[in-house]
Amino acid sequence: MRTFELTYPHSMVLNELPETVSAIGFFDGIHKGHQKVIQTAVNEAKDRGMESAVITFHPHPSVVLKKDVQHVKYITPIREKQEILQKLDVDRLYIIQFNKELAALSPQAFVDHFLKGLHIKHVVAGFDFSYGHKGKGNMQTIEEHANGVFSTTQVDKVVLDGEKISSTKIRSLLKEGRLEEVTNLLGRPLSVSGTVVKGDQRGRTIGYPTANISVNEEALLPKVGVYAVKVLYKHEVYEGMASLGFKPTFTDQLEEPVLEVNIFDYNNDLYGEELRVEWHSFIREEKKFTGVEALVNEIAADENKVRRYFSA
DSSP: OEEEEEOSSOOOOGGGSOOEEEEESOOTTOOHHHHHHHHHHHHHHHHHTOEEEEEEEESOHHHHHOTTOOOOOBSSOHHHHHHHHHHTTOSEEEEEEOOHHHHHSOHHHHHHHHTGGGTEEEEEEETTOEESGGGOEETTTHHHHHTTSSEEEEEOOOEETTEEOOHHHHHHHHHTTOHHHHHHHHTSOEEEEEEEEOOOOHHHHTTOOOEEEEEOTTBOOOOSEEEEEEEEETTEEEEEEEEEEOOTTTOSOOSSOEEEEEETTOOSOOTTOEEEEEEEEEEEOOOOOSSHHHHHHHHHHHHHHHHHHHHO
16 A cells, blocks of 8 residues: 655646545544445445545644644554555555645635545545535535546445444543443454553562553553553564553652553563554553552452453
8 A cells, every 4th residue: 555645735646646446534443434435445446447545634623623622642543544544455545634724725626636636536435524614515515526527425324233333432432441342343452552661660570570662642542440452563462461550559740641561471571662552351440559469469360350351
């Protein structure tokens, strides 16, 4: 998959671009609803003998349009989004920078520049996709703006247990630590990548060495607590337990939660290595313990719960 980062106005030359079928949307999470839109585009491209594409945006429009929003955390930051799209057999990824210039474009100007101008011959989008200034363009107006240059497919909402699958729903589930439900909506476990950095090395002294993971600050994490996780490292998968929190037993100085992972039955040095953590199940809330012995007893109980969870 080839990735192109575009700003308005882009400098792509129409005659140098292949005829393409494209899915378009923000696609945070690339959940089952998004997957249906993207897979529809990929299949349509194969039927037409064209390349498939995904057009998406970064950062989230709220960062640009809302003065009180400085940054947004993403279910799938850009890198994770790229990796998932690659697995879905997408040929081209266009990442359009969302800025004030883009937000000011009329719906017709947006279509002319970013759909017609990228040699898109068929557009696939969800029923609620909107575009152009103040989102005035939508799936009811897009054929008029296309003016015969491209055709369209609208994908209706995808529901599970009678409720629309949405990024908003997934975000609320993450706040509650309901990871099994998140997995069901995504069609895969939520994952986050990061580099192992040196921590206070306290885990070694109590019999539970942990990998402290520095995570992309744009990644949306579940609520603070202890979790059953899987760790992907050099094409191997390990089971383990993760603590995401502020370590209240030892300090009250942390402003952001720290991610520490105890990988079961693994003792090698991982400093500087990149790990991917898959979140599988919430085990318990973070607690402040009266001493190290109480903490160790609780960690031992956590380990038993996590091992039982994965062996079930």
